[in-house]
Amino acid sequence: LGRLIGTMLKGWQRYKKHPDKRIRKRYQQDTAPIRFTYAGAVWAMKKRWWKNKPVQxxxxxxxxxxxxxFGWKTRIIAPIIGLYxxxxxxxxxxxxxxxxTYEPETFYEKNDAALALEQMEKDRKKKPVIINFPVPEPVVGNCASSILAPTDVADRSNYAKVVSKA
Incomplete structure (x- = not known):
């Protein structure tokens, strides 16, 4: 805010004696609050940040x-407005x-599809997923097949893999 007021003040100082009357009038209107209100705000900022020496x-x-x-009127009125x-x-x-706070608490609503998806995710995390890989049946008389595929039912159970998403 201080930089904004400083920029407005520099504009006034530059154009207050401009030869074009419209430009002078425009800057008079734009800088009217600087004389009292903004000067009071600067006074308050100076008092508030007294510990921060560079800013002060x-x-x-x-x-x-x-x-x-702006003269003596600003010097008298700035502390009064500044106190406020x-x-x-x-x-x-x-x-x-x-x-x-100025902001209300954040909330969001979910439609039925989003609620169902959320429930599926919760269920998936609770239960392990069992994936059974298909095991080829051994071909009689083929050595390569009998080596790759188990011949008895007990060995086939080793091909089931349990995957847990916990």
Whole structure:
């Protein structure tokens, strides 16, 4: 916010004596809040961040520039408006520390297909999946087949593989 106010102030300082009356009038309208309201906000920011020396120095220089540009009225009114702004800032910080938010809690709804898919995933994770690989029957008289495929039923059970997704 301080940088925004500084940029607006530089625009006013540059164009306040422009030869074109429309440009002067436009900058007068755009910078009207800087004289009092924004100066008060800068005053409050300077008081709020007094421990952060680099930031405080920048805000102090901006406030001096505002006073120099807009005169004694700004110098008198800025602390009055600034006190209100500072109280608002501190009050907001207390509310946020207590857990107050601007956003509602996030929620989402699921349609029937999504609920069914979710249930399938839960069921799949609970139960092991048994996969039976087909075992070829041995061919009598063929040595290669009898070596690759088991000849008795007990050996075929070794080909069943249990896969667990737990």
């Amino acid at each position: 120095h920048k805000l102090k220089m901006l406030l001096k520039d505002l006073y120099r540009t 702004c500072l109280a608002s800032i501190l009050n907001e910080e207390r509310r946020l520390k207590k857990g107050w």
